[in-house]
Amino acid sequence: MANNIEVKDLLEAGVHFGHLTRKWNPNMAPYIYMERNGIHVINLYKTVAKLEEANEALKKIAASGRKILFVATKKQAKDIVAEKAGNANMPYITERWPGGMLTNFVTIRKAVKKMASIDRMKKDGTFNTLSKKERLQVERLRAKLEKNLGSISEMTRLPAALFIVDTMREHIAVKEALKLNIPIFAMVDTNSDPRPIDYLIPSNDDASKSIDAILSHVSNAIIEGLAERKSEKTEKEEPKAAAPKKAAKPDDLTKIEGIGPKIAEVFNEQGIMTFADLASKTEDDLKEILVEAGSTFASNNPASWAKQAKMAAEGKWAELKEWQETVKGGVE
Template identity: 40%
Template sequence: MPETKDKKKDKDIEIPAELQEFIEAGVHFGHKKSVVHPGMFPYIFGVRNNIHIIDVEHTQKQLVKVVEFVQGIVQEGKVVLFVGTKVPMRRLVKALAEATEMPYVINRWFGGTITNWETISERIQYLKDLREKTKSEEWKKYTKHERLKMKRELEKLEVNLGGIENMKKLPNVIFVADAKENALAVKEANAKGIPVIGIIDTNVNPKNITYPIPANDDSITSVELILSKVKDAMLKNVKHEVKPEKQLNEIKKTSKDNKAVGKKKGGLLPKLKVSLRRPELKSRES
């Protein structure tokens, strides 16, 4: 299996200021070398301390594509289903979905949500009917035990299906905050030909993701940064501060010519020291 080479060794990695936010958010931290997926090598900068380092320039370029794509989705009035079942990321995904008025799944992904939509739709309708029943006169006819049982069932349904209860049909796009964690959602979307936008870490196969965003998917700050750019693009319907590829090339050239310390309005382009130690290393085995 081919291995990525360290492009810089025993030296500070010089990063253009425009990419500094990705470094500060920990977007560049990948997984241990032992669990890398070969398909991720094009997105990897190198190896440090036995950890793959994601090339944030690729992260930036992929975000350009995602931003342009979701803007088109919003303009056409189409639906994006946001999926993020990893516990630390649930609130971020829910907040993004609610802000953009899109459906979401943050607890359990029900098998068949995409591939067996008719059955899921029936469960959603049952959820709505049960909720109405608790507010009707009919509710008084049930015993205390029966009401308690139905309330518990309602609560469970709301937790698992509440985020998609207003989704009338299959979504036009699926966004997964963790492509590996939500592999079943990705598989179902692929089966139905639905485009998938996904945050992919170095242990993920990118070929199943239509619009991959290489980034650390275990860091809250990393995922939050990515989601914030998607949210801004959808809400403002204008390009976020993600530079087009031609501007990125200019940045790269300027950085190379001036060794990342070039003149800039109001001061100098700083030389940034990149942290190469990932906080979650002890818990990252996969």
């Protein structure tokens, strides 16, 4: 993965451009290379190192089957995030951050379910029974929900991590994630505070080229993790499918009063190998097998054999022995 990230590519995308020196956050000092024409320049070697670290962690999360929520509501990042997160099959927020998105997730899920409920109304014809005014109101509600929450409709539980573009703009998302101890991955510019971020990527979070360059690497890492998960799942399933089913160990059916070695052999040939198999048969089933086996066996009375087999299958040997001593020849 490290070989795919080149300092030259990040340089060409303008990832190194920070904010005006007067707007800087002193906590970003370790990631600043120099100051030029009143603008801070980000150290791209540190950006590469932090990007590799973040990608490795994101890859593991994706491989575990959990979701990473992308957050970017600024104009120049919206389309890029929607595309990259969509490619990686991850949820994203590109419109206004809904307050309580994480801390009040149950309510957000209700809104998503409302959207699904409206879709069901359209399918089953209930929607057509509404008045024109009601239909218009429902349509508007559906469009509003789709715009704000459509991209997270598949997110049925809290995400395992957040990836944020511009932590200053998305400060509410940062606060909610911190409150719930959800790891935060973020593109952090020179004017932002890196301290609340678990995996920061020092980079220009204003230029669309810079955002695209960073998110391309991030989404590729997630897709890689998903591919690993899929291949591991396939490998686990294949041996299970190929493994032959172990045959059940035959029970000694002669322990049932009235069944001798010959009758036990007849039953074994018919697939009745265990006490449980025998207990599952009705008197008529057993009688039919005996009749088909020949006149020698047809005279036997299997009325109580299933009952005895049930006791044997359940391990009630004392009860079975007492029953056999009371009833002669296995006939009640």
